[in-house]
């Protein structure tokens with residue numbers, strides 16, 4: 282298959298969405314928890330969480346256009362500044378998927394999808410109890426992406442909670458150790474298996490690829 286922009290734009294709409302949503306490869310699967318001004322908790326699946334920087338510790342995610350469609354996650358973050366990012370594991374992947382359904386504003390996806398709220402220390406927003414790796418986030422910046430009306434939401438990690446065994450000797454999180462899943466497109470989930478670890482890449486220490 283070989284497609285140029287025009288051919289992609291001429292594709293049947295759902296096929297085009299499915300193709301372009303999945304063509305960037307496996308993405309992380311996270312649940313974002315928020316609370317509304319009326320005190321209603323909200324939970325939604327997001328596959329666009331991305332590392333922004335370690336100093337200070339920042340993560341971002343891409344938000345779909347919010348002008349015409351009610352987006353509870355967006356509204357709650359704008360109103361209350363705090364949200365949680367909770368990793369999704371094999372044992373609740375289907376429940377996590379259904380948090381993407383459009384429930385009414387006064388309904389909590391925690392209840393509808395049978396996931397438990399957990400409050401940690403004095404952080405004002407619920408975490409997902411079933412999730413092993415979770416972060417309490419403070420909203421920092423919204424960057425509009427005018428090209429398609431989406432936004433990049435950037436937040437600072439205020440609390441990071443995870444089992445000690447989730448990290449390796451270098452301090453890196455090993456998603457396989459806690460049975461995390463990855464997402465392709467909007468509905469295909471994959472389990473993760475670690476297949477290698479290499480040292481920091483220095484050109485002076487290159488393996489000999491000439492024999493490949």
Ligand SMILES: Cc1cc2nc3c(=O)[nH]c(=O)nc-3n(C[C@H](O)[C@H](O)[C@H](O)COP(=O)(O)O)c2cc1C
Nearest residue numbers: 325326327328329343344345352353354381382467
């Ligand atoms: C696998 C998957 C990944 C998703 N990733 C995103 C995402 O990165 N950004 C986004 O705005 N919506 C994403 N969505 C859609 C939201 O989950 C959906 O719009 C949800 O209803 C938002 O809930 P809210 O209105 O409570 O914020 C994703 C949906 C699925 C099924």
